[in-house]
Amino acid sequence: MSEPERRPAATVSPGAVPVPDADSLPFWxxxxxxxxxxxxxxxxxxxxFPPSPVCSHCGSWDATWDEVDGxxxxxxxxVVHHAVTPALRDDVPYAVALVELAxxxxxxxxxxxxxxxxxxxxxxxTVVFHPVDGPWPVVGFVPAGDDDGAPA
Numbered sequence: 107m108s109e110p111e112r113r114p115a116a117t118v119s120p121g122a123v124p125v126p127d128a129d130s131l132p133f134w135x136x137x138x139x140x141x142x143x144x145x146x147x148x149x150x151x152x153x154x155f156p157p158s159p160v161c162s163h164c165g166s167w168d169a170t171w172d173e174v175d176g177x178x179x180x181x182x183x184x185v186v187h188h189a190v191t192p193a194l195r196d197d198v199p200y201a202v203a204l205v206e207l208a209x210x211x212x213x214x215x216x217x218x219x220x221x222x223x224x225x226x227x228x229x230x231x232t233v234v235f236h237p238v239d240g241p242w243p244v245v246g247f248v249p250a251g252d253d254d255g256a257p258a
Contacts, residue, residue, distance in 0.1 A: 124242040129157040132171050134242045142176040142233050142245070144211065145169045153211045176233030177250060178207040185222045205231055205247050216246035 126134040136143035144153045149166035153174070160167055183203040189195040203217040203225070216236065217225065230250040235243035 123238050123240050124244065126242060129159055133157050136171070136173065137235055137243050137245055138241055140235055141173050142207075143171045143173050144207075146172045153208050155207075155211050155213050174207060176207070178205040178213075178231055178247075180204070180217070180225060180227060180229040180231060180247075181206040181212055182227075183217060183225050185225075201225060203231065203247055213245070216244065217248075218246055219248040 147161040148168035150164040181204045187199045201217040206212050231247040232250040234246050
């Protein structure tokens, strides 16, 4: 049996397509335009992810959507060696990072453009949007310059 063809590190499988719900639709609409937008609580002014109808800090039901620059730092990561769905079988191994964009706001995404053994805590990254079949891209991250990324 031959070795399966490996996809380039900057692509994701077409089977890994996001499915928005009523709370997350504005997030995905912004992503489709190449923008990263997060909910901001109108009462306590905190950014939040994932999108939700109620602020977990103050209980307010009121929120707006703010575009953020998408720069952050790797908080944690995992290298996936066993596909979690058949659609991802040809992608393994791949890295998924939890990226801290702002205090208390962490977003998971595929981490590409860096060797798995070079991923480290605090690695500066910036958001990328991987196109897949359908209207919604998959949100991921790539390394940024040493002066990029926040929070410190």
